[in-house]
Amino acid sequence: MERILELAKKKADQAEVFRIEKRSEPACFFGGKLTALETEEMLATGLRVVVNGKLGFSSTTHPDEGESLVLRALESAEFGPNADLEFPSAVRHFGAGKFYDPAVIDLSSEKQIEIGEEMIEIVQSSFPDVNLEVEVTKEAQRVSIMNSHGGDVSYERSLFQAFLNVLWILESDRAELEHTYTSIKLTNGPQQMAHDAVWRFNHCRRVAPIETKKMTVIFTSLGFRGLFVPLFYGFNGDLVARKLSLLSDKLNQHIVDPRIVLADDPTNERYPGSCPVDDEGVLTNKNILIDKGILKSFIFDLRSSHRLGLKSSGNGFKKSSLYTGFSVDAQPNPTPSTFVIEPGTISRDELIASVKEGIIVDDTMGAGQGNNLNGEFSMNVALGYKIENGQIVGRVKDVMVAGNVFEIFQHNLRNMTQETWPEDTLFGRYCVPWIAFDDMPVSAT
């Protein structure tokens, strides 16, 4: 890293080297049976340079590449965007600290297999006919970032992850659940996820009729995925800096119901996105975005914050688009670590029992396909259940839910559960309660 930084500094006004080393080991089960053990070793390096006020970037996964990496970054800077940023000078080496659980790293492959078999047993004991795909993965990461401002940070992190796909084929119909659980620490989250799958499929045993009308809609933490995307667009510092976020000029205003407290929280080991620094070497902090309904803050990386004369919130993560995860060949963008909505006051059972007529939206197809900039969402309910007189009466099919995320949080919020669950989805990571909204239009197609 030092060598690449020195080479780059000869030609560039500023330079930053990012390196990730990781080892990821999934145990993979198909058709309910163990089929493979895998190991992924990664060593990848990214280089950003500033030359004549322009930002350039390149990356490599070749362990020995130096000069050609620098040349590519310099060439990229010839056409790059204006480099409205300054690299941070923090020096911190966190080592294997708070975000590293030795119990994850020391997990034997036998134990990984055992956890996967437990998950399968939990689901199959209630649903012997379903098709199951399971992965149980342990991962160790080491991230190091050095820059020409003297910045030099590094940390180690563990990840414990389980994946569950349940496909239930019925006569002319099917129900499918795809769910991922990720934590820094070793927990019984995978087994809990399997128990939750049983709860879900128990409500798919019969189909409940439904007609188009307004009713209560409960989003489970998984179903919240469809609301996460337009919500995140509002807080994205890049869109705020370009005045494209509809929250751009609403700081310190009441934007939603006063029961809502929303934070971006990289500090909790229970959450999948937690880490001590972001991918630009900025120290991370818990950042309150909405406090009792009042807009308090946005999420920024170095570039977007610099444009507004603010400090980065430590949310510059290398993620190239909404639909892809970490990627070394992506440049940092404002990205949530984990969005957290504070829990409500009643239990899930009490919430369901309090609803006269409504649906539970548990998984969606088409999330993120609405006009996200306007806060709009529109989704097909892939997995959802009908509530009548406080009881779940069956699965709903061919149902669409649409609306504006900020409007429903302002005008329609009914209640939130005490229970929360950390979700690791394709779009991003968050930990939220079940959230109920009243008078939502539900259309049956």
Add this chain to the structure above:
Amino acid sequence: MKALVKSAIAKSKADFIEIRLEDGNLVEVAYSGKDLKKAQETRDYGGYVRALVDGSWGFISFNRSENLQDYVQKAEENARAAGRGNVALAPVNPVTDVVSSAVDAANDPRRVPLEEKVRLFGHFSSTVLNLNKKIISASVGYRQSDRKIVYANSEGTLLEMNGVWGAGGISAIGRDGNIVQSVHTGFGTRTSWQDIVDAEQQIESLGRQVLDLLSAEPARGGRYTVILDPKLAGVFIHEAFGHLSEADNVSDNPKLLSQMVLGTRFAQDHFNVLDGGALENERGSYAYDDEGVPSTLTHLIKDGLLTGRLHSRETAAAMGEPVTGNARTIGYRFSPICRMSNTFIGAGPHSFEKMLEGVDNGLYVSGGGSGNTSKGLFTFSAEKARSIKKGKLGEWIRDIVLTGNVFQTLKDIDMVGDDLVRSKSGGCGKSVGARMQYPLCVSMGSPHIRIQNVLIGGR
């Protein structure tokens, strides 16, 4: 390099072992309106070893290739730790070959400097922005991947392959009051930068399309007779049917397999679906798949009957069907899995005019097609549509969503056009476990098709 790979394989004690080494470059250019968002070239170098021991797989991927022997051992350890399994491989003949894709030497996309790529796409973007006053933004991008791959296995196959895949896209985004509409065109090449330069000819019509859509009415929900244009029909057959033809989606799933028995009637006579990497210079073309199996052209549906599916060596053995050369990986971080290559609906006898005849109240739906599928159920949004009234094309319609069950929808296709077109850009995504493997270079093709009784979402 080849000598290292051969000696590492020779020392292995696994029942079967394969090694892939890969060195690739990715060039990306992207504009959002006037702003250049991305102009970069990155390198991806690495490899994997996959070992089969007692019917279970062990796999390791890596970036440091100097200790190949250690990775061979680790892959074998992983396979042993997975215990006794029932994986077997269909037999194939070992091959030794060197394959370079046929690039036009005077117009090799790899030799065009980054500066020229930035210039051309900047020009595309400003051309879009100047189309008309309703255009508020453009989204324009290019992605070029070139790779050298060495593949060898313990049966004696040894391959060197290299090729280039260039693809671009241009979106025009227009606004009228609160209504925002966008239209897109894609293009690509395996052989010549000229194919990318020529995309300029596609820009002008985008301006007209945006205006048409901004003055369009939103769709009214209901059931319609629908004609799909080749682009949307290609997306439909890829997403809704093609993924079901990937043998690893059904081989472990007896219930789904019972709905995919070869010989079952899936569509009306004269309806054909094919897939194959053996087509020349298409986006999904290759000489050998990522297990070293020669590419083929497979009839998935022939004259309305289900006749084939897409296999890796593992699924071909498990199901007792012939290999098709469809085991593919997006790169060295993933084991090869069953994937599509160039998937298309075969051309039929009907002209577009003939399809319009007799449609009393229908829709001509075209373009775009972001969608979701779940093992037979599908939801697609289309870019645009026009009404069909008494056999004549009428007004423009926006915000179209089609939903259905593919098994029924295929049977409802009553006419197939004579005008097959294949896509030149785009990629396919498939998840195995929590990891999405995207984008894999594929093409999707179809002529115009007519479908009865399609459910269109709307207010």
